[in-house]
Amino acid sequence: MxxxxxxxxxxxxxxxxxxxxxxxxxxxxxxxxxxxxxxxxxxxxxxxxxxxxxxxxxxxxxxxxxxxxxxxxxxxxxxxxGWNSVNEALLVGAGNLGTAMLGHERFSRFGLQVVAAFDVDPSKIGQYIYGKAVLPLDEMADLVQRMNIHLGIITTPAEVAQTVADEMVKAGIQAIWNFAPVKLNVPEYMIVHNEDLYSSLASLSCKLAKRFRAPLQENLRLN
Amino acid sequence: MxxxxxxxxxxxxxxxxxxxxxxxxxxxxxxxxxxxxxxxxxxxxxxxxxxxxxxxxxxxxxxxxxxxxxxxxxxxxxxxxGWNSVNEALLVGAGNLGTAMLGHERFSRFGLQVVAAFDVDPSKIGQYIYGKAVLPLDEMADLVQRMNIHLGIITTPAEVAQTVADEMVKAGIQAIWNFAPVKLNVPEYMIVHNEDLYSSLASLSCKLAKRFRAPLQENLRLN
DNA sequence: ATTCAATAGGTAAGTAAGTATCGATACGGA
DNA sequence: TCCGTATCGATACTTACTTACCTATTGAAT
The missing domain is CATH 1.10.10.10 (Winged helix-like DNA-binding domain superfamily/Winged helix DNA-binding domain)
Incomplete structure (x- = not known):
């Protein structure tokens, strides 16, 4: 067609x-x-x-x-x-970034509804962040199946991201929005989006370096 | 060449x-x-x-x-x-996301040194977040010139991002790392990198929508 | 010493994205 | 009513990125 x-x-x-x-x-x-x-x-x-x-x-x-x-x-x-139908999602890693994401109430207007957060830190578990409960990680699979969740958001440190991803796959999650700076190893069918800050930083600092190291070349190119 | x-x-x-x-x-x-x-x-x-x-x-x-x-x-x-030479940067918007960025101590290993944060919220001004002082926005230009800062990070709400960008341009900033979901209007010479979460979300939810709405078509395409 | 396999490096082909151009259409003014 | 202009839609072209292919080199095995 x-x-x-x-x-x-x-x-x-x-x-x-x-x-x-x-x-x-x-x-x-x-x-x-x-x-x-x-x-x-x-x-x-x-x-x-x-x-x-x-x-x-x-x-x-x-x-x-x-x-x-x-x-x-x-x-x-x-x-x-697909912003008309709601995607329910869960988030793992209730650190600063995770908190920022949970507070992003505007997401809900664009079809993204974070229903709960998960963490391993006992001091965070049981708390509520912007109205979302922080649950222990081992209850994730249960929630995924009960609520038929398709999307998982990873805002953990890099070291544990792969483990979390594995758990998500096992639980039946279909798509991952990954904010940890690692390439996740997941089955072919999974949809993965990496939000790699280091990629952007690279591009940015490379351009900055160019400008402040080789200004002559830059100027010549403009003529 | x-x-x-x-x-x-x-x-x-x-x-x-x-x-x-x-x-x-x-x-x-x-x-x-x-x-x-x-x-x-x-x-x-x-x-x-x-x-x-x-x-x-x-x-x-x-x-x-x-x-x-x-x-x-x-x-x-x-x-x-350019990760060998240090880029000193300042950050505007000490909310959740800004805090997450300030806490990202790993950035310093990649040539990014955030030297201070700025905000307009009086309750934040004067505080320290991960060792970085939160200063009133109108002191930004002064710091930029004293420390010869080239890079500004915007983690404010969308509504004020343009205003902040204007201030940065006036102060002499050369590059902006923008986390607010708006297209900034800045002079041609500026280096701008937009970290647009909605872009990613779009891509992600579009793929999810495709998978859960038209699984038959997808299967057909695979045969 | 000779042969085989793995791998780098260069060139070319293919694919995807961005840009320019052209004809068609609709509104506004003469 | 007619003409000029802004705009759309389609096609063609250009550029950029990816992938494939071919040759040369190196180390290991026979």
């Missing part, structure tokens, strides 16, 4: 959709009902063609000289990203 | 380097001194060719039938990423 809706979306486009969504929701709240690719592109710093291509994956068609319906786009993006 | 060292590294390769570094440092600590692309690839789930390509950017050459010197690679990657 060759239709645009049958074509799977490129990862980069997919990752831009939330930006569009955020921007469009903002427009909508200001009462704007129509928007063109040129406008979006100007505000979000993309060229209009790219915006148009990205938006085509939502299936929404625009009108020449007019643009797209903001409301239609917002709904279409939400539907596309 | 056409030598591999003159060629600028592709972003994806750059972002894989920290993974290699982590893996190689682990090997090194276990006393392993030589390693081949095949081995790395097996453990990190990349095909050997890609590993070889990535490692070529470090300038280290390996020996056929033997592999690379682990120690050489580790040093070369650190040098390449």
């Amino acid at each position: 060759k239709g645009i809706s049958g074509l799977s979306i490129p990862e980069p486009s997919l990752r831009r959709l939330p930006q569009y969504h955020h921007y469009l929701a903002e427009l909508q709240s200001r009462g704007v009902s129509l928007v063109s690719c040129s406008t979006i592109g100007r505000d979000l710093k993309y060229i209009p063609v790219q915006v148009r291509k990205d938006l085509q994956f939502t299936g929404i068609i625009g009108k020449p000289k007019v643009g797209y319906s903001v409301a239609e786009l917002v709904l279409a993006i939400e539907a596309f990203l | 056409k030598g591999i060292s003159g060629l600028s590294i592709p972003e994806p390769s750059l972002r894989r380097l920290p993974q290699y570094h982590h893996y190689l440092a682990e090997l090194q600590s276990r006393g392993v001194s030589l390693v081949s692309c095949s081995t790395i690839g097996r453990d990190l789930k990349y095909i050997p060719v890609q590993v070889r390509k990535d490692l070529q950017f470090t300038g280290i050459i390996g020996k056929p039938k033997v592999g690379y010197s682990v120690a050489e690679l580790v040093l070369a990657i650190e040098a390449f990423l």
Whole structure:
């Protein structure tokens, strides 16, 4: 099948959709009902063609000289990203980062509902963080099965991340959002997303190093 | 110039380097001194060719039938990423996420030294988080100039991120590591890295949605 | 000493993503 | 009503990244 809706979306486009969504929701709240690719592109710093291509994956068609319906786009993006149906998730590692994630109440508006946290630290177990109970790790499998949870979030130190992942796999979790800086070893069928800060830091410090070590080369390239 | 060292590294390769570094440092600590692309690839789930390509950017050459010197690679990657020289940074937004970042003592081993935090919340100002002072935001420019800081980390709510970014630009910051889910509007010369959780969440929930809504299609595609 | 297997390195081909261009369409103004 | 312009959608092109392939080198086994 060759239709645009049958074509799977490129990862980069997919990752831009939330930006569009955020921007469009903002427009909508200001009462704007129509928007063109040129406008979006100007505000979000993309060229209009790219915006148009990205938006085509939502299936929404625009009108020449007019643009797209903001409301239609917002709904279409939400539907596309699965933000209408709720994904219940659990989180392991109630440290600083885990706490930050639990406090991110905005996630629930985007289909992510963290139902409980797990940890091994006895001082944390039994407490409530932003209304979510912190439970002992060995009760995880039970919860997964009772509530039919598909998504696990790992915010533990790197050292224990693999062990936690193994537990998740055993419990029947299907997808892992991993904030620990390790490549998890899991079965093929698992969906894993690594949120590797060191990757970003690398890219960043490399660019910084370039700028402050070889400014001449940079300047030459600009001429 | 056409030598591999003159060629600028592709972003994806750059972002894989920290993974290699982590893996190689682990090997090194276990006393392993030589390693081949095949081995790395097996453990990190990349095909050997890609590993070889990535490692070529470090300038280290390996020996056929033997592999690379682990120690050489580790040093070369650190040098390449600028992890030898320290980048001093400041952080704005001492909430949960900011606290998590301040507590990440491991950053200092990778050339990132957060020297202070800033916030507007009077209850936080004057406190110390993991040994870093929390200062009032209007003292930021002063610190930037006194300590010649180049990097700013934004861990504020989305609503104020742009304002903070403007302040950073005015103060003379060159690069921003942005954890707020907004596209920052800054001058062309600025280096900006967005750590957009919603992007990742989008990608993740889209895949989850696909799996649990259209399992038949997925199965068909596999046949 | 010779042969075999593993591995690096370089080149080329293939795939995916981003960008430019062109014709079609719809609104606004002459 | 007609014309100009902004915009969309589709196609073609370019660039960037990945993967495959081929050759050379090295160490080990016979």
